[in-house]
Amino acid sequence: MNFCSSCGSAVSLTIPAGDDRERYVCVSCEAIHYTNPRVIVGCLPVYEGRVLLCRRAIEPRRNFWTLPAGFMENGETSAGGAARETWEEAEAKAIDLQLYRIFDVPHISQLYMFYRCGLEDGAFGAGPESLESALFDEADVPWDEIAFPVVYKALKEYFDDRRRGEYPVRVSSIERLKRPPA
Amino acid sequence: MNFCSSCGSAVSLTIPAGDDRERYVCVSCEAIHYTNPRVIVGCLPVYEGRVLLCRRAIEPRRNFWTLPAGFMENGETSAGGAARETWEEAEAKAIDLQLYRIFDVPHISQLYMFYRCGLEDGAFGAGPESLESALFDEADVPWDEIAFPVVYKALKEYFDDRRRGEYPVRVSSIERLKRPPA
Ligand SMILES: [Zn+2]
Ligand SMILES: [Zn+2]
Incomplete structure (x- = not known):
């Protein structure tokens, strides 16, 4: 995953506040993009x-x-x-x-x-x-x-x-x- | 979903060849973005x-x-x-x-x-x-x-x-x- 599916900006792998594992988070709109089984x-x-x-x-x-x-x-x-x-x-x-x-x-x-x-x-x-x-x-x-x-x-x-x-x-x-x- | 998470281009809802339901497909790189339960x-x-x-x-x-x-x-x-x-x-x-x-x-x-x-x-x-x-x-x-x-x-x-x-x-x-x- 390279880009935010909501706004098209770049995403980065970071641990969101209150979470305990890395997620793809949009650097612009801050949407968290979860992937699940x-x-x-x-x-x-x-x-x-x-x-x-x-x-x-x-x-x-x-x-x-x-x-x-x-x-x-x-x-x-x-x-x-x-x-x-x-x-x-x-x-x-x-x-x-x-x-x-x-x-x-x-x-x-x-x-x-x-x-x-x-x-x-x-x-x-x-x-x-x-x-x-x-x-x-x-x-x-x-x-x-x-x-x-x-x-x-x-x-x-x-x-x-x-x-x-x-x-x-x-x-x-x-x-x-x-x-x-x- | 508005943008391709691979390349950042727009996606459109279309039925891919060989499929039978609408998926988000990238207009540029043609990646199919499935969403599942x-x-x-x-x-x-x-x-x-x-x-x-x-x-x-x-x-x-x-x-x-x-x-x-x-x-x-x-x-x-x-x-x-x-x-x-x-x-x-x-x-x-x-x-x-x-x-x-x-x-x-x-x-x-x-x-x-x-x-x-x-x-x-x-x-x-x-x-x-x-x-x-x-x-x-x-x-x-x-x-x-x-x-x-x-x-x-x-x-x-x-x-x-x-x-x-x-x-x-x-x-x-x-x-x-x-x-x-x-
Ligand atoms: Zn975004
Ligand atoms: Zn694409």
Whole structure:
């Protein structure tokens, strides 16, 4: 950040009065420009026991498989955003959303929220950011071609939880992004 | 937003290629300036069966009682932020944090996350944004002087859950901020 989005003057990194950390403060109008973590909302859609994954058409991790997810937008709920992403990336209507998994990723200031859900009519397709979508039984999940550690972990836990028959909401932190074990 | 924070030129509200909603886009360097919901993290601290509340020293809702909470900062986890706010507002060390309550507040693009927690040594005080802090039994909570609907609702649910002996993680949406019933 170099310039004030309100008045166009330069900003400088200083600790405002009454604050305890550096913020971008306008040297002219004194506006304080906060930056905060962003929320990524997504779904873990299940239909007839199989999980819906999308193969990414875009970087990063093009060609790898992921759950439908993306940045939460202003004016929507977390579940609403998760359903929107499922529609946009997999052309699938998420139903019966239940909060399932939260990941803190502090080193990139992100917070993931995944909802378990069903799929209306079992229908799906591929949105512009996906090469294809498909439903997978546990044994058929392309475990060594999963795009992101949070997706790998959420899927593994889901199948474990299903064997136990309970789906507790979990929160944990991912300290540094690593590739899932091949 | 009037000016590009990267180059200082004017921005205009337009729908970028491949997007489906208006963003602030720089007319000069073409940077897209996204704005996203902000996360508010807080604690519901309990010590020997009583709940810790803080009386607000600042607007909005000065003099009203609240749970320690505030905007999640870059580089921290949601639980870490909730504990930080508990320290800053109530000079209390939150321990054993358990995710408890999520509120979507889409009309102001906010997401609340409350953690249940204990208090180390039962110690607390009042940070600069609080006039005082105090532990309350259910019957003594100042129900008609609670600052925010999300706090009122989280507290009511907590005492109900405690009678039942289980604390499910709940998510719901608050469509418009209303005062709690007096
Ligand atoms: Zn300015
Ligand atoms: Zn620019």
